Amino acid sequence: MLDLPHNGQANEYGMPGYGAATYGDAFADVYDEWYESLDDADFVRFITTHLNTHFAQHTASVLELGVGTGRLLAQLISARKLHDICVGVDSSAAMLAALAARNLPSRVSTICCDMSRDLPAGPFDLVFIGYNTIFNLPSEQALGACLSLVASRLQPDGYFMIDAVIPNDDGGDNVSVRSVTSDRVVLSVSTHARESQHISGQFIEFSQSEGVRLRPWVVTYWTPSQLDTIARAAGLDLVDRYATGDGEPFTPESARHISRYRTSR
Ligand SMILES: C[S@@+](CC[C@H](N)C(=O)[O-])C[C@H]1O[C@@H](n2cnc3c(N)ncnc32)[C@H](O)[C@@H]1O
Numbered sequence: 001m002l003d004l005p006h007n008g009q010a011n012e013y014g015m016p017g018y019g020a021a022t023y024g025d026a027f028a029d030v031y032d033e034w035y036e037s038l039d040d041a042d043f044v045r046f047i048t049t050h051l052n053t054h055f056a057q058h059t060a061s062v063l064e065l066g067v068g069t070g071r072l073l074a075q076l077i078s079a080r081k082l083h084d085i086c087v088g089v090d091s092s093a094a095m096l097a098a099l100a101a102r103n104l105p106s107r108v109s110t111i112c113c114d115m116s117r118d119l120p121a122g123p124f125d126l127v128f129i130g131y132n133t134i135f136n137l138p139s140e141q142a143l144g145a146c147l148s149l150v151a152s153r154l155q156p157d158g159y160f161m162i163d164a165v166i167p168n169d170d171g172g173d174n175v176s177v178r179s180v181t182s183d184r185v186v187l188s189v190s191t192h193a194r195e196s197q198h199i200s201g202q203f204i205e206f207s208q209s210e211g212v213r214l215r216p217w218v219v220t221y222w223t224p225s226q227l228d229t230i231a232r233a234a235g236l237d238l239v240d241r242y243a244t245g246d247g248e249p250f251t252p253e254s255a256r257h258i259s260r261y262r263t264s265r
Pocket of ligand 1 (some may be wrong): 022065071090115132136137
């Protein structure tokens with residue numbers, strides 16, 4: 001088991017009792033139902049195009065950080081014709097149990113660990129982190145530690161890729177409705193701490209049969225330039241940045257960025 005803080009004390013997430021496994025453990029049972037049809041298939045196309053360009057004739061070794069239920073990894077495996085060696089890490093055993101149920105090929109392995117504390121040795125040709133998962137790290141220190149590990153696990157000519165939204169710090173506290181059915185209501189409640197760049201929330205599910213269920217989440221957001229500065233200090237230099245995985249140019253108005261880094265070794 002991981003040694004994660006669940007002791008009710010304040011911590012770097014800014015939510016007492018929250019730890020690296022909390023998000024995954026709280027969402028594993030609904031993750032695929034709620035998020036399977038997210039609009040980020042272009043990130044998988046971006047990774048696939050990169051691999052097909054650099055590894056047209058031979059297999060690559062690939063690591064996904066915060067692999068979750070394997071939603072993105074499954075798409076990548078079916079898009080690539082070559083049998084790449086794939087490793088997924090996640091801090092939540094519940095998420096990795098959901099991934100195991102997908103019956104991915106045996107060349108896919110998973111490791112339960114906190115990506116800011118440890119990563120498999122590799123070396124990897126490509127490391128990627130999708131769908132804002134980089135914002136699951138709670139602090140600059142944790143982000144820097146994770147990126148240093150990535151830099152040390154990449155092949156000298158390997159790449160690191162991030163898909164993340166451009167944070168908009170205008171938002172305040174928020175309550176909204178996620179879904180209403182005849183026997184279930186899901187509300188979304190969140191609060192924004194601008195100074196620490198944390199947004200914390202709960203999905204609150206009320207149902208006739210199961211009562212109340214809380215699903216907590218915390219993100220610590222970073223602008224692209226903050227990410228680049230922390231990455232540079234960790235030994236990763238930005239190579240290029242796009243607004244979408246299909247190569248649309250990144251502009252100051254872009255809502256999202258797909259960024260590619262290489263080690264500065
Ligand atoms: C938003 S989900 C993304 C899952 C998957 N990559 C996808 O796009 O569907 C974030 C994942 O990161 C995992 N995670 C959060 N903090 C982590 C950490 N410190 N180390 C490793 N995994 C972490 C969570 O358990 C969760 O599975």
